Amino acid sequence: xxxxxxxxxxxxxxxxxxxxxxxxxxxxxxxxxxxxxxxxxxxxxxxxxxxxxxxxxxxxxxxxxxxxxxxxxxxxxxxxxxxxxxxxxxxxxxxxxxxxxxxxxxxxxxxxxxxxxxxxxxxxxxxxxxxxxxxxxxxxxxxxxxxxxxxxxxxxxxxxxxxxxxxxxxxxxxxxxxxxxxxxxxxxxxxxxxxxxxxxxxxxxxxxxxxxxxxxxxxxxxxxxxxxxxxxxxxxxxxxxxxxxxxxxxxxxxxxxxxxxxxxxxxxxxxxxxxxxxxxxxxxxxxxxxxxxxxxxxxxxxxxxxxxxxxxxxxxxxxxxxxxxxxxxxxxxx
Ligand code: CP3
Numbered sequence: 001x002x003x004x005x006x007x008x009x010x011x012x013x014x015x016x017x018x019x020x021x022x023x024x025x026x027x028x029x030x031x032x033x034x035x036x037x038x039x040x041x042x043x044x045x046x047x048x049x050x051x052x053x054x055x056x057x058x059x060x061x062x063x064x065x066x067x068x069x070x071x072x073x074x075x076x077x078x079x080x081x082x083x084x085x086x087x088x089x090x091x092x093x094x095x096x097x098x099x100x101x102x103x104x105x106x107x108x109x110x111x112x113x114x115x116x117x118x119x120x121x122x123x124x125x126x127x128x129x130x131x132x133x134x135x136x137x138x139x140x141x142x143x144x145x146x147x148x149x150x151x152x153x154x155x156x157x158x159x160x161x162x163x164x165x166x167x168x169x170x171x172x173x174x175x176x177x178x179x180x181x182x183x184x185x186x187x188x189x190x191x192x193x194x195x196x197x198x199x200x201x202x203x204x205x206x207x208x209x210x211x212x213x214x215x216x217x218x219x220x221x222x223x224x225x226x227x228x229x230x231x232x233x234x235x236x237x238x239x240x241x242x243x244x245x246x247x248x249x250x251x252x253x254x255x256x257x258x259x260x261x262x263x264x265x266x267x268x269x270x271x272x273x274x275x276x277x278x279x280x281x282x283x284x285x286x287x288x289x290x291x292x293x294x295x296x297x298x299x300x301x302x303x304x305x306x307x308x309x310x311x312x313x314x315x316x317x318x319x320x321x322x323x324x325x326x327x328x329x330x331x332x333x334x
Contacts, residue, residue: 001190001226001248003269003302009294009331010057011324012129014230015310016050017062020317023049033078037063038110044117051126053317054324058129058190059118061183063111065133065194066141068179071107072099074142082146089145091153093164102175104182111179112186119187129228130188132179134195135172135217136210137231142168151200158209169213177220184225191221192228192250195241196309199233199252206237211244218245228271232309238264253308258296261303269302274323276307279315283322290326299333 018024027036027046036042047062066084070076075087090096105112118128133141141147143154158165180191198210218227229241230250242249242264251260251272261270278289290305297303305327311320 001228001269001302001304003267005301005333007332007334008328009297009303009305011305011327012056012058012060013050013054013307013311013320013323014060016054016056016060016320017046018311019313020311020315020320021049021053022317023053033064034076037067040110040113040117043110043114044121047114047118047128048121051122054321055328056126056324058127059122060129060192061111061115061118061131061188063108063114063131065131065138067108067111068102068104068132068175069138069142071102072142084141084146086141086145089153090142090168091157093161096161096164096168099168099171101171104175104178108179108182112182115183115186115188127189128187129190129192130180130183130186131192131194132176132183134193134198134210134229134231135169135176135213136198136201137194137196138172138176139165139168140197148197151197155205158205162209165209166213169209170216173213173217177217181220181222184222188225190226190228192230193218193246195229195231195234197233198231198237198241199235201237203236203240206240211240214241214244226269228304230271235260242268248302248304250306251308256296257293257303258298261297261300266300266302269304270297271304271306273306273308276309276312276315279307279311279319279323281319283319283326286319286323287326287330290323291330294327294331299331305331 043062051059077085140154226247228248229246232252235255248269248271253275
């Protein structure tokens with residue numbers, strides 16, 4: 001993240017803890033998803049499972065980007081196999097005017113406790129990465145009520161009620177900064193902002209409706225813990241994301257890593273960017289694709305290997321393990 005020389009390219013995977021892992025599914029047979037997030041012992045165990053099983057170079061805190069919105073009283077639920085549902089979405093200026101600032105410390109003490117336990121258990125072996133949803137992506141769930149294809153309620157609010165939109169983004173940016181700083185205080189060595197769905201915006205809309213809030217948020221983060229700024233579908237937004245902030249820019253698989261890095265400038269680190277679907281193919285093919293990405297990174301300092309988005313449920317665990325080993329082997333500089 002600091003673009004220092006490394007003995008091999010470090011690798012971790014978004015969603016490295018999750019449904020593709022049998023030990024995760026065993027835990028989920030006992031605890032619901034929200035319950036699991038709220039039980040620090042169990043969440044810490046799930047955070048550590050992929051570190052043991054895969055030899056990845058970082059742990060990512062087990063939590064969710066939507067945990068901090070529960071106190072808004074929007075009725076957050078994770079339905080079986082469906083992902084998150086917000087039962088009372090925020091659709092109007094009135095809904096947003098009625099919101100109170102989120103008391104993050106009261107809302108998610110369990111996340112900070114999980115981070116403390118994981119940091120203690122890791123004892124410096126590999127770093128712990130904390131994370132949060134970026135305000136746009138979190139707002140999109142709050143306004144749509146769940147996942148969406150076209151983000152029409154979100155865009156309507158942005159265009160028709162810009163003051164309400166900016167108020168919502170300010171509220172989320174402030175809560176997110178507090179959430180990430182709490183994770184850093186609890187032992188996270190770095191943090192990632194997931195702006196997973198920001199790629200639905202045109203560059204001018206990003207500039208007007210998102211960038212100022214990302215800039216304000218990232219400026220408020222505790223110095224010393226590097227920030228990874230990630231989104232998908234962001235080919236046209238990368239320079240704007242970089243200008244908003246972050247020590248590392250996360251790339252999805254829809255861009256060539258070398259071209260994207262040149263666009264961003266080599267004075268910022270990059271993370272990515274294997275298509276998660278490649279892990280459905282076997283190790284010989286995975287090897288070709290890893291080699292291609294490492295060639296494009298060209299041995300420059302500041303490349304963190306990752307997928308372009310999270311591990312897909314149903315991915316064979318042996319393929320995920322093979323990926324990590326292949327990255328370490330092919331990038332060995334010793
Ligand atoms: O291993 C890790 O990466 C850490 C844990 C993690 C989870 N969610 C656990 C989780 C992280 C980093 C997230 C982030 C997250 N959550 C994002 C951004 C990342 C991305 O995928 O773009 C988003 C958009 C969410 C919201 C969310 N939570 C969705 C859309 C879903 C359902 C779809 C899915 O992929 O399962 C969740 C549920 C969720 N969050 C699960 C896990 C392991 C699955 C819960 C289960 O069924 O056991």
